[in-house]
Amino acid sequence: MTQPAKHTWKSKIHEVIYEADTPAGKIFDVILLILILLSVALVMLESVANMQIKYGTYFYIGEWVITIFFTVEYILRVISIKKPSAYIFSFYGLIDFISTIPLYLSFFIVGTNALLTIRALRLLRVFRILKITRYIGEGNKLTKALKDSRPKILVFLFAVMILSVIAGTLMYIVEGPEHGFKSIPVSVYWCIVTLTTVGFGDIAPVTALGQFIAMVIMVLGYGIIAVPTGIVSAEMAKKDTVEPDQKGLRLNTQVCHNCGARKHQDEAQYCHKCGSSLHYD
Amino acid sequence: MTQPAKHTWKSKIHEVIYEADTPAGKIFDVILLILILLSVALVMLESVANMQIKYGTYFYIGEWVITIFFTVEYILRVISIKKPSAYIFSFYGLIDFISTIPLYLSFFIVGTNALLTIRALRLLRVFRILKITRYIGEGNKLTKALKDSRPKILVFLFAVMILSVIAGTLMYIVEGPEHGFKSIPVSVYWCIVTLTTVGFGDIAPVTALGQFIAMVIMVLGYGIIAVPTGIVSAEMAKKDTVEPDQKGLRLNTQVCHNCGARKHQDEAQYCHKCGSSLHYD
């Protein structure tokens, strides 16, 4: 990839932070990823009572180190891009903001600490490193297969919902509150638990009629599971046959300096979204 | 769509109530849908004990308001169609009737209140509003795939049933009433719970032999789940290849004034069922 001749400090930061195909960019991304994983692990461990008692202070320090790093990173991201609003209101921009703010908020509001796990969403960035083009391609294929089968899935979900409400009411009438089916919403909850074959067993039918209805629901659920699978399988098989034509283009990890758009092709010279040059000068 | 020149009040009501492609018809359908959802929510919340205590009176008033609306709607539907019996004994006509009557019945018979959830079935009307042609098309495709694989599914269900009876008896002999397998029907119930991978855990084998048989049943159930999935997948893949030819026709939401038939094509001038003109005059 041809790089611009003159490098300002802004363009350098932009390259390191936003791109993953230069050595510096790669190292930055790996460090970022490790810190995100660490921060998520920290929040999880903090919630374990006897961990918190033993290592509470270390957790607190670690939390602050990571938050400060994230704050600096966020500020750099905002100033190194030509059009900051494009980053700030983008999907990743909002996640970055929301995952940085909770610790500051915890000074004012108690309990916001748990919000720190939103940082897990930042893990989505991981795909940028692991041979990004290939994985994003797979992810897109998955997303596309799901999107294309959305009307089918909506019809299916709607049918499941109506079935659950009817069957839940039936179970409420048959079993009644004395066997754990306390109200219709709880019965509908039980119905979903059974239809999806999860079957916690916190509530279970006791009367003969209730067990019979449960059997019908279970066999139905067993049959119904075939429907979304069939939908996605068919959609996926279709996708795979179309694939060869799409395989030609290879995306890289460059990010437009002007509007922050991603997914530029390898030979692209201008941003496919705002039309400004991809070379920083 | 060309509309008739002379509008009687009956034809106007017919248009508003039965069709969803005029603005008035759309608004009516959305209001109807909201009321149906509200009424289902009401019945569900009423069954929650402490909700009923707090807001019981409001629930009761809301229930009556909705029931009166449904009653008026039902009467209008009957009088605005030329051949009322065609509507009254149609699928939706029966559902409309059954979902209106329970509150009136509750004067005479105690406990019919819970029947109000049958109103959930009225939710099926939702498909008429959400870009109907597309969703009904998807729904039809799903239904067709299921209908075409019916003989395969019946054979499969029959095999599952015979297997459950045999395995249930076996478990009853091995585990016996002292471990929760109280009778053969209960054992068969447990068997279905296990085969469908629901696994409530209200009954679980205790003896070594019982656990061994349970393992065999589970692995079988695990393998068997592949069968309906495979059936529907194959059927669906077939459907998708046939699809293009069917895509040509677009259905609208018009309903015949004479016989109440639905699913007319966009250019249709006469009802495809009874042959009378689709124009009201």
Add this chain to the structure above:
Amino acid sequence: MTQPAKHTWKSKIHEVIYEADTPAGKIFDVILLILILLSVALVMLESVANMQIKYGTYFYIGEWVITIFFTVEYILRVISIKKPSAYIFSFYGLIDFISTIPLYLSFFIVGTNALLTIRALRLLRVFRILKITRYIGEGNKLTKALKDSRPKILVFLFAVMILSVIAGTLMYIVEGPEHGFKSIPVSVYWCIVTLTTVGFGDIAPVTALGQFIAMVIMVLGYGIIAVPTGIVSAEMAKKDTVEPDQKGLRLNTQVCHNCGARKHQDEAQYCHKCGSSLHYD
């Protein structure tokens, strides 16, 4: 179908009992089916304690009536066929015998009563009545798809078994007898329960490490479920494309008078197995 000119009483009985395409044969089959269903229902209800106390005598009488009918039917089947051994040692012949004998045995050995549910296997005859050619065709297709994917399924089952033994041992070491993992066989049982996503919950990991391993097993099981489904789906899709060629031949329900072979084509004049004429004379 051309029928033999001279009818002896044996040939008449043969026609009624073994074939389902004459009116008399159809009526006989339906009666037989109802009696089989009744007898299975009887055995199941007998096992329900308070049913047995109330209606025990009726159950006993009903049991005997059915057993005598089955005995007479069995004797007629044996004497109306030219080569009795062909029937006696056939699959259905053995099932018929085993499902007739238990009540007689109960005079000598206590507890054989429960064996009466083997009669459920006789239900397989139902396929002969319900438009047999179509359903047997579907059944054969299912069986063939399963048989063709047998090597794949065996490899898969073997892998699952090895995985279960290893993971079960691991859980036994990690959780130990004090958390319900009493021995390696019990741990392997728990492992199968988890891998197949049944999840009874009678045994559940308590330690952090145990829960972590359980998570890995569950996600594995979740992924593994895709394998048999994929196998059968692929096999089934293949079957469906081959189908048209096989559709040409139509089987009927005739049974050879000499050797008892089934599945003769509609125009067949001679048994495809022993070569003797299908006309009784």
Add this chain to the structure above:
Amino acid sequence: MTQPAKHTWKSKIHEVIYEADTPAGKIFDVILLILILLSVALVMLESVANMQIKYGTYFYIGEWVITIFFTVEYILRVISIKKPSAYIFSFYGLIDFISTIPLYLSFFIVGTNALLTIRALRLLRVFRILKITRYIGEGNKLTKALKDSRPKILVFLFAVMILSVIAGTLMYIVEGPEHGFKSIPVSVYWCIVTLTTVGFGDIAPVTALGQFIAMVIMVLGYGIIAVPTGIVSAEMAKKDTVEPDQKGLRLNTQVCHNCGARKHQDEAQYCHKCGSSLHYD
């Protein structure tokens, strides 16, 4: 297959131990298989408390007999191959070593006995006997289908993990430690249990909001199960169409005397890996 003219004792042992297509080799493999199965069964039974009390001594003796046999076999495998290191550090070589050593170790370290179940891995050898070429082919196909869909599966697993962390935290906040959701890691564990439709029921939501979130997770899990299935199905269908071209070559069970490489074709004269002659001389 043409065999070498001069047989040294080493080449004879090599033939018996490493190959499965001579009668002696087949018998050796069957004996080995039985001993492996026996040894795994022994370890499993030993862990059952009352079995250990009754038959402990026999288990101990059996264990030693098998271990001595395995030791001898291991030594013979090492000395009968020209390049011992090729065997010792191969997959099977390591398993053979690890599954032989635990009993010796148990003299020095207490508790290593349970490691004996690693012997289950040796069961993988069973595939060499059961018409190996065919089954290895199927196994390879399965492995290949899984390998080809690895990027898709990784993306999928990653998405599941992120979803679990977020939903687990949500449940921890909503339900809290008083309803069993003791910490975020435990909540994430519960989330995986629910998403995979295992549903132990050791932890179950109690509050209305918790049950609502659980319902969403379950329906999601139900939908998500379709994704890996769809992936593998599509991959498998692809594999099956490519199959015919690969079917031409047949592998045998010969093992190179020099480097221990397997999977030689039936007409192969030289090792496909190190190039040395397959004839021992």
